[in-house]
Amino acid sequence: MTTSTTRGSGPTPAVAADHIAAVRAFNRRYTRVIGVLRGGLLGTDFTLAEARILFELANFGPSAVVDLRADLDLDAGYLSRILTRFADRGLITRRRSAADARRQIVELTDLGRHAFAEVDELSQRDIGDLLGPHSPAARTRLIEAMHAIEGILDAAEPDPARVAIRAPRPGDHGWVIQRNAALYAAEFGWNSDYEALVAHIVAEFLNSHDPQRERAWIAEYEGAPVGCVYCVREDDTTARLRLLLVEPTARGLGVGTALVDECLRFATEAGYRTMVLWTNDVLTSARHIYERAGFHLTAANPHHSFGADLIGQTWTRALP
Template sequence: MTVQDIRSFNRFYTNVIGALDYGRHLYAPYTLTETRVLYELAHARRTDAADLRAELSLDAGYLSRILNKFEQDGLIERAPSETDPRRRRVGLTPRGRDTAALLEERARESVSVLLDGVSPDDRPRLAEAMRTIRTVLGGDRAPRAEDVVLRDPAPGDLGWIVQRNAAVYAAEYGWNADYEGLVARIVADFAEDHDPHLERVWIAENAAGRPVGCVMCVRDEAPATARLRLLLVEPDARGLGVGDRLVEACVGFARGVGYRELVLWTNDVLAAARRIYRRHGFVLVGEKPHRSFGKDLVGQDWRLDLLGPPH
């Protein structure tokens, strides 16, 4: 491979991306760079100006002008960092989250149009080629917490939730297909009938574009109560704080849309998950032995009061 090979590919791919936006105004009224900043604010773990600058390799003055524009448009709010008063924490407002979601939806629709022209037989080969480029040029380094982003589910992700829950719990706890059936019903109920304003799914994605975790927030039968479901972190992504970020996203969403309580059901053998719940303020309110998934377990009900101060 030569330098010219890479430059030629860059020109080709730039033309492809430009064709996607031809006459469609995907990012209007924002530039591509402004859209990237919105994406990072919606998905990245770190949300102060210094981290945004480093992550996107932006000039400090340029980023400041972007953030000022966003603040004037009512998309962000800024406040002193809770851990370092020299830093400014940047967060999306409800209008900002809606704008970021709209821009992402436009981008997905545009890529779907591009994929319509790719035969089903060629799509796995295309995906593998993209993964190869990212792996080779990204270097062989250990996973980092900042490489993981939280995003909405894409086509196929709900099926991934079912498959990985079944596989991981079978491998680590010996649970049988009854658990897979339970997860499939939960996911199918969400897919068929959910209120996007009150219910949501998050997928944690690593730098290679692979899902490494998930969680769901759905309405509970009790009034003004949400339920956290199907928290999962892949074994190779543990230790990066992914579980904490997923639970934090669920709690923040539930509190933001007006639920009074967030509840969950788990089992005593899931010690790592229980530690995460406790760190985020959940309280154990009940236990009951049961025989499920081919094992004798102790089910636990946990509760978080969302009207109290954030934990």
């Protein structure tokens, strides 16, 4: 398998060339848009790195040089030259730490704080001009997209404890239809017949479900939906599990298991004696979840649906 190496880590799966090209194109365009390639930031004589150092010292107070270097991931020599220029201009003072004489502490002077205030005001105005031509709705979408980028690139180790199972909110059922259609098209090549089936199931649930005996759940991770499942009435003693879905970004967090467990718990409390579900042989990850939850394969039949040749499977589990 082809691998690539990332800074500070071992080999990782190769990244598609078009994905790399897209990120590089984004960087080229938006470093120009926000002006970071200009010699002086915002028309000042400060570079981007110098302005960022001023920001750190203005917002977080005196700092040890070694900490400043680590926080900003700057070369030691490069940072030293910047601080020397700042000191020569009277923007900072430097002193040894009272607790550890080996650590040098840098702090903005009044002149340094005034210089930062000017840069900060120019930055506020510049971003305001950038956002001004766009509607409030477009600005909101932009900020949400920025949060999405941060969430992906700055993601900490996934934490299953942060998965929440909740009732659907307005718009969530539409998300269920859209994500089912998009994911199964991308992963298995299924056509719009599957989207029509999901839309029919969801519409039927919304139009006529009995809240005491039928329920739906959304799995949420870090504020975004990442999975779903529905429990509907088959007959007086049998419940049917439908539309289990887990986003690829959330796989491995136990989302599918948590959703199935919630479905089983509700069906048991609602008085059903059996739960059934229908799936297809290609959905191996879902099948493993069902097996762990105690379901047993009771029927399998070949069929041609959603533009593909499949083997439909019925799985059954007795409830307590």
